[in-house]
Amino acid sequence: MIDTTTKPTEATKGKQKKRKGKNKIKNKNLVGGSFLVKETKAKNVFIPEEWNEEQKMIVATVHDFLMQEIIPHLEELDSQKDPTQMPAILERAGQLGLTSLSIEEAYGGMDLDFNTGLLFGEAVAPGFSFATVIGAQTSIGSLPIVYYGTAEQKAKYLPKIATSEWKTAYCLTEPDAGSDANSGKTKAVLNEAGTHYLLNGQKMWITNGGFADVFIVFAKIDNDKKLSAFIVEKSFGGIELGVEEKKMGIKGSSTVQVFFSDCPVPKENLLGKRGKGFKIALNILNTGRIKLAAGSVGGGKMATLKSVQYANERKQFGKSIGEFGAIKYKLAEMAIRTFAAESGTYRIGYNIDHKYDALHAKGMTSSMAKLEALREFAVECSIMKVYASEMINFVADEAIQIHGGMGYAQETGVERGYRDARITRIYEGTNEINRMLSVGELMKRAFQEKKVDLVQPLKNLPKYLAKQALPFKSKDNYAEETRIVENLKRIFLLISGRAGQKLKLKLVDEQEIIINFADILAEVFVAESTLLRIKKLSQMDDKDGQLMLATKHKMLQVLLFDAIDKVRKSGRDAIFSFASGAEQKVLLGLLNRLTPSYNINPKKLRREIADVLLAKNTYCFSSYPMPDVVM
Numbered sequence: 123m124i125d126t127t128t129k130p131t132e133a134t135k136g137k138q139k140k141r142k143g144k145n146k147i148k149n150k151n152l153v154g155g156s157f158l159v160k161e162t163k164a165k166n167v168f169i170p171e172e173w174n175e176e177q178k179m180i181v182a183t184v185h186d187f188l189m190q191e192i193i194p195h196l197e198e199l200d201s202q203k204d205p206t207q208m209p210a211i212l213e214r215a216g217q218l219g220l221t222s223l224s225i226e227e228a229y230g231g232m233d234l235d236f237n238t239g240l241l242f243g244e245a246v247a248p249g250f251s252f253a254t255v256i257g258a259q260t261s262i263g264s265l266p267i268v269y270y271g272t273a274e275q276k277a278k279y280l281p282k283i284a285t286s287e288w289k290t291a292y293c294l295t296e297p298d299a300g301s302d303a304n305s306g307k308t309k310a311v312l313n314e315a316g317t318h319y320l321l322n323g324q325k326m327w328i329t330n331g332g333f334a335d336v337f338i339v340f341a342k343i344d345n346d347k348k349l350s351a352f353i354v355e356k357s358f359g360g361i362e363l364g365v366e367e368k369k370m371g372i373k374g375s376s377t378v379q380v381f382f383s384d385c386p387v388p389k390e391n392l393l394g395k396r397g398k399g400f401k402i403a404l405n406i407l408n409t410g411r412i413k414l415a416a417g418s419v420g421g422g423k424m425a426t427l428k429s430v431q432y433a434n435e436r437k438q439f440g441k442s443i444g445e446f447g448a449i450k451y452k453l454a455e456m457a458i459r460t461f462a463a464e465s466g467t468y469r470i471g472y473n474i475d476h477k478y479d480a481l482h483a484k485g486m487t488s489s490m491a492k493l494e495a496l497r498e499f500a501v502e503c504s505i506m507k508v509y510a511s512e513m514i515n516f517v518a519d520e521a522i523q524i525h526g527g528m529g530y531a532q533e534t535g536v537e538r539g540y541r542d543a544r545i546t547r548i549y550e551g552t553n554e555i556n557r558m559l560s561v562g563e564l565m566k567r568a569f570q571e572k573k574v575d576l577v578q579p580l581k582n583l584p585k586y587l588a589k590q591a592l593p594f595k596s597k598d599n600y601a602e603e604t605r606i607v608e609n610l611k612r613i614f615l616l617i618s619g620r621a622g623q624k625l626k627l628k629l630v631d632e633q634e635i636i637i638n639f640a641d642i643l644a645e646v647f648v649a650e651s652t653l654l655r656i657k658k659l660s661q662m663d664d665k666d667g668q669l670m671l672a673t674k675h676k677m678l679q680v681l682l683f684d685a686i687d688k689v690r691k692s693g694r695d696a697i698f699s700f701a702s703g704a705e706q707k708v709l710l711g712l713l714n715r716l717t718p719s720y721n722i723n724p725k726k727l728r729r730e731i732a733d734v735l736l737a738k739n740t741y742c743f744s745s746y747p748m749p750d751v752v753m
């Protein structure tokens with residue numbers, strides 16, 4: 123049971139300084155986007171099977187907290203009848219240290235490494251609306267001060283935010299400024315005395331807005347073209363809140379409009395530099411994106427667990443429904459996609475930590491190094507936001523289907539999961555915007571910043587294809603899978619390279635084609651991350667039983683089997699969209715040559731994966747113990 127006194131538990135004590143990296147893995151490949159063109163060795167990636175005991179204890183502490191504070195009260199929380207209930211729970215989480223994970227020790231936080239923060243996001247996900255509430259408090263609502271605050275601002279705000287005595291909200295979106303966030307009209311004008319900015323405007327969809335004490339507000343000073351950021355206390359006055367939005371899901375979270383009318387903000391509460399607010403907003407959203415991916419993994423595990431248990435319990439036609447191939451297919455797919463999303467999320471989370479260590483060691487300040495490390499992997503953060511959110515929407519939907527009519531009823535809880543999952547494709551940048559970003563950022567890194575060379579591998583393509591024609595010999599157990607991933611990478615380079623040469627700047631207006639590229643990019647990154655995970659596991663198989671390793675390998679095989687088709691479909695879509703005649707023929711020919719044939723029996727493998735899940739009666743591929751009681 124969790125300690126509900128005000129003392130932090132062993133797992134959350136501030137003394138555990140993990141920033142220096144408990145999971146020590148050397149990785150020189152710390153250039154975001156370079157996974158496409160550089161070989162990554164399995165020994166250089168972090169895999170979730172490497173979580174240490176302290177990290178697993180954090181998960182257990184969070185699960186205990188959810189079992190005690192959230193799960194028995196889901197109906198009341200969703201009804202929002204008592205608006206003080208959710209903030210009070212947040213405060214109790216704060217007393218246990220659960221809202222101070224990313225705050226520096228000097229300000230009462232634990233300053234845990236980034237990947238442990240992601241794991242926390244995964245652990246809290248089965249808390250439904252509470253996951254959104256604590257997510258806003260510990261991420262978008264507080265990180266702007268952690269990363270950009272002055273020493274005075276940090277000293278004033280962070281200790282109280284760390285304990286959740288002060289609750290926070292992030293105010294970027296406006297009625298006419300959603301995806302186009304920089305077009306916001308909220309205005310800040312310095313008063314005559316030069317002491318305060320007077321803030322006027324309207325923000326919309328503000329999570330935690332109904333009870334926040336501190337708002338991070340983005341507004342334009344005078345007639346600036348770019349946003350600035352401000353720390354605004356509710357106690358400053360001039361703030362009015364709209365009514366709670368009636369939402370499809372995450373009903374227990376507060377979402378309101380916030381109106382500012384001559385709200386006086388002391389000029390020292392400008393956060394960062396004037397006109398740099400949009401940059402702050404985007405960098406904070408990068409963090410939010412990968413955290414959302416981790417949360418989706420947590421949801422995926424729990425929905426799969428529930429579905430496995432129901433498939434074992436429910437009998438029709440004289441047997442449990444888990445014995446039917448149609449249900450086995452679903453269970454296997456749910457597990458495969460959850461496992462794959464997990465592989466990509468923590469691979470990148472660890473790289474962010476590693477990059478931070480490298481930059482900090484070179485003398486960069488801690489805040490700056492955190493930001494730069496995140497910015498480095500912006501491509502991968504967008505990829506994982508899209509992949510994981512679409513995974514959880516698929517998994518949550520299949521969970522309902524497996525539960526049949528009971529899935530449609532409120533009492534089994536999968537219906538809540540389905541509704542709550544839907545928002546993940548919308549906030550932290552919609553999936554359309556994130557698809558544009560993953561490709562756009564990659565192109566920026568390649569052609570403006572010259573950090574990733576996308577051209578040389580294309581020049582080497584004839585040599586690569588000639589080598590492919592030779593008989594295939596290798597001692598590597600995973601040689602075939604490695605070659606598949608290599609080929610898929612080259613499909614991306616080939617088609618995006620040709621489209622770029624042909625359409626040049628006009629490519630930005632061809633969003634359908636960019637979406638094709640983003641989809642290929644995501645398949646490649648996730649497939650490679652899963653492959654590297656299995657390779658690494660096979661080198662340390664004492665940590666993972668033989669049956670588990672063999673089953674995880676089967677999950678990789680089915681994933682790759684599907685990835686080949688998805689990449690081929692997106693590739694053909696793109697080629698038919700921008701090429702015609704001889705050029706089209708040549709590109710299609712090359713696409714065919716690069717499309718690997720992979721002879722597995724997907725039905726047999728999916729059945730075997732499902733049988734392991736059903737025999738274990740849980741989501742058995744997690745590297746921490748899943749809760750006994752279904753949430």
Ligand SMILES: Cc1cc2nc3c(=O)[nH]c(=O)nc-3n(C[C@H](O)[C@H](O)[C@H](O)COP(=O)(O)OP(=O)(O)OC[C@H]3O[C@@H](n4cnc5c(N)ncnc54)[C@H](O)[C@@H]3O)c2cc1C
Binds near residue numbers: 377
């Ligand atoms: C429950 C909830 C909580 C939220 N919490 C917060 C919060 O705490 N703080 C905050 O600031 N905001 C918050 N938001 C706002 C959220 O970030 C926005 O809803 C989101 O960014 C999308 O903006 P929009 O709703 O205006 O959609 P729009 O921008 O109007 O988009 C509508 C559609 O058009 C597409 N679209 C828009 N522009 C393009 C383009 N250039 N290319 C291709 N497609 C495009 C979108 O992908 C989408 O499909 C929250 C929203 C919700 C629903």
